[in-house]
Amino acid sequence: MSIRSIILALTLSVSSSAFAQTAAENQVVGTWRMMSATIDPGGKNISAYGQKPNGLLVFTPDMHFVEVLTDAGIPRFASNARGEGTDDENRMAMSRSIGFFGTYTVDEKGEFSGNRVEGSTFPNWVGSVRTREDLRLVVEGDRMTEQFRRPEGTEIRIEWQRVKKVTGGQLSE
Secondary structure, eight states: OOOHHHHHHHHHHHHHHHHHHHHHSSSEEEEEEEEEEEEGGGGGGGGGOOEEEEEEEEETTTSSSEEEETTOOOOSSSSSSSGGGGGHHHHHHHHHHHEEEEEEOOOOTTTTEEEEEEEEGGGGGTEEEEEETTTTEEEETEEEEEEEEEETTTTTEEEEEEEOOOEEEEOOO
16 A cells, blocks of 8 residues: 555544544534423513423534424414414414524534524524523533523523434434
């Protein structure tokens, strides 16, 4: 084997193991299902998205995320057209759900370190940057806890469960 072949093989080996190590270090990458969500305005611990919180949070390996949180108990609109809801229907849908997406970062330990919102159903969040100061994600196995502090100080806590991968139509680890 020539020296050139050895160097090429070594380079490929190191770069692929570095990629595998980087992917393994990112603790939040994957799909997460919301299990519970509570809000604590003034010392009260109430359901943030009703009795049936429903949501997904997806972190991609290329450092993008999308989060959609809803209250599964929101009544359906009388009209079957999204743009034809009544004021009350629209108000309830807006106040009991949110969707947003953007980019995120992890530190050298693979722990979540912040995000930047690029789009949101709540326009005031677009362009906002959150660090660990106001948004903490702590992963323990297949569970993750999200703690978020709104600008006025209200605390929100969301419990997430990692979603199992679907392979060939079957659930697997």
